[in-house]
Amino acid sequence: MQYIQQILFVALSAVSIWLFAKKIGEIRRNILLGKDENFNDHASLRWKNLLLLAFGQKKMFSNPLVAIMHFIIYAGFLIINLEVLEIVLDGILGKHRLFAAPLGSLYNWLINAFEFLAAGVILVCVIFLSRRNIIKLKRFINKDLNGWPRSDANYILITEIVLMSLFLTMNATDLVLQERGNSHYPVTGQFYFSGLLSGLFTGLSDGTLVAIERTCWWLHIAGIFAFLNYLPYSKHLHIMLAFPNAYYARLDVQGKMKNMPSVQNEVLYAMQPELAPADAAPPARFGAKDIFDLSWKNLLDAYSCTECGRCTDACPANTTGKLLSPRKIMMATRDRMEEVGKNINANKQFTDDGKSLLHDYISVEELRACTTCNACVEECPVSISPLEIILELRRSLIMEESNAPQEWNGMFSNTENNFAPWKFSPDERDKWSV
Template identity: 70%
Template sequence: MQIVQELLFVILFGLAVYLFTKKARQIRRNILLGQDKDLSDYPDRRWKNVLLLAFGQKKMFRNPLVAILHFFVYAGFLIINLEILEIILDGILGTHRLFVPVLGSLYPILIGLFEVLAVLVTLGCAIFLIRRNILKLKRFISKDLDGWPRSDANYILITEIALMLLFLTMDTADQTMQLRGSPHYITTGNFWISGMLTPIFSGMSDANLLMLERSCWWLHIVGVLSFLNYLPYSKHLHIILAFPNAYYATLEPVGEMENMPAVQHEVQLMLQPDLAANAPVSDVVPKFGAKDVMDLTWKNLLDAYSCTECGRCSAACPANITGKVLSPRKIMMDTRDRLEEVGRNIQANGTFTDDNKTLLRNYITEEELRACTTCNACVQECPVSISPLDIIVQLRRHLVMEESSAPTEWTGMFSNIENNMAPWKFSMDDRDKWAAEMNG
């Protein structure tokens, strides 16, 4: 019977790892569809961002209470994985509490800490469910989240609560069996939370306790492996991608826009026409801005997969606050949805086949893009260093420079810059007339 259980566990674990790895490779392929961008500079500053933003959750602590609750959930997810490692090894090797001989008296202390974290995770998730479904904070009831995104958040929170309760029930049954001297349940010492709960199961028979403990063990590990494979389809993929996203976050000053070399070259030729005759001629016609996800950079696409859908960006966006259609959160969700669609296209056809759709217009409208004030509030607020603004600017650049699509007010300004080298409708010769008139 033990061999059968070990074999079943190995098959289950192998299948879960295979499916997760397969999806992870697809996501990596999708991200690398983006344009190349070198973000390998200043590694010391980048690792500092990982420590402060990803591990330390620096931006979350602008709201201390929510930050602490989120930190409980986050720390629980990371630290309790050590307990998951033991369960996996026990499942493969057919052992029970494999680390007890190795850790000795330290073992019950660690499990005790894990149990405290489990209680805090349960508390944090319960409060987050209340905030989303009873208090209904504005950023959680936005139409951006209608349908699957809203359900996704609730499913994850409920699953985390269930996993923590299974863990605590498993430990309580285990502690009870230890107290009864069951041969399979080696003495570990008292666990901090489950040790206090053993009277609950005092009236149960050994057979029922064994069934309860084993059932919780299996449900817990199956739940964890299922959760692992749910992550790539969920907004909670940020649990993994927040770390590389923080590392590759831009180090440029907030508000500084990256000049396109092709545009800069054209402006230089306009200002110095004599250079045009000797300018190198290229057969490659430059593309300005982005129309579809493949025109964005790989960092933009990593941003899309890293989005937590928390809505802090949209809550801080002045355009969104004043009732405009722009929602930075929706920009990121639309980018990810389109990228997933392109990925499925490649998966089905071997290479991308034109589907007569693009990110611009089919997902993100011109009205959304033009509502943006480029104030950087969304970038400033994002806890995982995402830049919806960079995507907005690139899509808007395509509209203006590739399609000549711009509001009348913009067109007049562009024309003045092109003809008069300034936004105003005055020639260079007339610009200093105001000074001459004052002197007269």
């Protein structure tokens, strides 16, 4: 019977890891559909960003209470899952609490620490569920989250509550079996939270206790494997991608916009044709119309989005009732990547589907509403820049489609002819002072 359980466990582990690796490979492929861009400079500063923004969650602490609660879930996810290593080795080797003997009293201390984190995760998840579904904070009931995104967040919080409850129940029944001297359950010392729960199980027979403990053990590890494979389809993929995204964050001064060398050269060659190379080719495209025209970093941003809505909450255009939502920009970019990925899976390469990120996923009205104030970039806890995507799409609108409001066209014309946005020649510019 023990060998059958070991074989089942190894099979479950192998299938789960293979499915996860396959999906992660597809996500990596989708990100690399973007244009190449080099982020290998200033390695020490990038490591500092990773430690402060991803591990330390620096930006979250603008609201200390929420930051502490989020940190509890974050720490719980990272630290409690160290316990998964023991569970995996127990499952493969047919052992129980493999690390208890080698670690001695340290083992009891570690499990107690895990239990405190587990209890904290349960409490915080209940609070976060209440904020989303009872208090209904504005950024969580925004129409951006209608349908699957809103359900996704709830599913994750409920799953974490279930996983932590299984962990505590497993330990509680384990303690009772230890006290009864069951040979398969080595004495580990008292656990605080599961010790409080153990009284609920003292009246049960050994067989029933073992059944409960084993059921919780299997459901706990199976739930973790299920969560692992749910992660790539969920906004909670940021748990993994926040780290590379923080490392590859732009180090330029906030608000600095990238010039387009192709445009600069076009202007230069128009003014000084003698400088134009004989074989100079016109730019293939100005700005971005689809994900293929964006940088791979823009696409990594989209997959790293936590859908927290802090960017949209800070956006002045959104606050005044305009259609723009920086969160929706990132979600739409990710949705387009996923659709392109399915297209590639089906056809072995991308086959034109008649759609594009611009127009089909993100509208002209949304793009025109942006004031380029950089508030969305400043607010994002994982260094995402919706503004870069907005600017690239807007460049395509104006320079590829000549699609700009009349007011903008007037400003462009004045800038070109008068070197200023106003309709005054340079010679008359000081007349206002008279």
